[in-house]
Amino acid sequence: MSLTAKDKDTVRTFWAKISGREDDVGTDALSRMLRVYPQTKTYFSHWTDLSPGSAPVKKHGKTVIGGVADAVAKIDALSSGLLSLSELHAFTLRVDPANFKILGHCILVVMAMMFPNDFTPEVHVAMDKFLAALALALSEKYR
Amino acid sequence: MVKWSDFERATIQDIFSKIDKDVVGQAALARCLIVYPWTQRYFGSFGNLYNAAAITSNPKVAAHGKVVIGGLEKALQNMDNIKQAYTDLSVLHSEKLQVDPDNFKLLADCLTIVVASNLGISFTPEVQAAFQKFLDVVVAALRKQYY
Numbered sequence: 001m002s003l004t005a006k007d008k009d010t011v012r013t014f015w016a017k018i019s020g021r022e023d024d025v026g027t028d029a030l031s032r033m034l035r036v037y038p039q040t041k042t043y044f045s046h047w048t049d050l051s052p053g054s055a056p057v058k059k060h061g062k063t064v065i066g067g068v069a070d071a072v073a074k075i076d077a078l079s080s081g082l083l084s085l086s087e088l089h090a091f092t093l094r095v096d097p098a099n100f101k102i103l104g105h106c107i108l109v110v111m112a113m114m115f116p117n118d119f120t121p122e123v124h125v126a127m128d129k130f131l132a133a134l135a136l137a138l139s140e141k142y143r
Numbered sequence: 144m145v146k147w148s149d150f151e152r153a154t155i156q157d158i159f160s161k162i163d164k165d166v167v168g169q170a171a172l173a174r175c176l177i178v179y180p181w182t183q184r185y186f187g188s189f190g191n192l193y194n195a196a197a198i199t200s201n202p203k204v205a206a207h208g209k210v211v212i213g214g215l216e217k218a219l220q221n222m223d224n225i226k227q228a229y230t231d232l233s234v235l236h237s238e239k240l241q242v243d244p245d246n247f248k249l250l251a252d253c254l255t256i257v258v259a260s261n262l263g264i265s266f267t268p269e270v271q272a273a274f275q276k277f278l279d280v281v282v283a284a285l286r287k288q289y290y
Contacts (some may be wrong), residue, residue: 035268
């Protein structure tokens with residue numbers, strides 16, 4: 001299920017459309033993940049406030065979506081491009097890779113909410129494949 | 144037995160009263176067939192599923208989308224006993240239709256995304272949590288009779 005040239009174009013085009021609002025996407029997706037999948041809160045026990053839109057959630061949402069934006073730019077070589085991020089997640093954060101899928105789903109939900117007319121089924125499949133490829137690249141250094 | 148809070152009950156009822164049932168079922172099923180093309184294996188009799196445009200305009204997909212929503216409404220009317228209410232549906236899916244139950248989650252995810260795009264900003268994290276809990280229970284009930 002690797003990314004075709006068409007998938008990459010679709011992802012880049014859609015990402016350009018949402019530019020300017022990525023931070024909102026990141027914050028909302030993270031907020032949702034913590035609320036809808038409470039088990040993910042276990043990774044953030046050091047935060048004072050885990051409620052949707054709180055200061056730590058906003059800040060981290062921005063960080064996470066920044067990573068996704070970086071991956072869009074490196075879409076032709078995700079494994080090599082995300083090497084250091086993979087090392088971070090594998091050795092320091094040690095996030096169970098199953099959670100990448102969960103966050104990916106939340107990102108798709110937010111995209112559907114914020115851009116209902118642009119998030120067509122064709123864009124949906126390309127983004128879903130991209131987020132799956134991103135997750136795979138992030139898991140690269142785990143074992 | 145599944146415990147529903149007052150908020151969850153009210154929220155799920157509210158969602159079903161707000162969505163256009165003729166559209167949502169079709170949109171979710173079409174999305175499932177497009178985003179997860181292997182699910183097309185169960186719809187050999189539906190004719191042209193060759194590309195996204197064909198799937199989106201396929202009348203059998205539209206008709207079956209309504210059937211799916213009808214099934215969800217049955218769960219809505221039997222929220223305190225979905226497992227029991229779905230016994231025959233579960234047997235149908237496992238023995239006659241022989242659907243891999245992992246596919247239920249894929250359709251559920253597409254439903255969530257379609258409802259999200261319909262409701263926009265009112266699809267808050269709380270509302271999403273309630274809706275996904277409902278779909279989780281429905282999927283578990285559909286899996287119940289598989290052996």
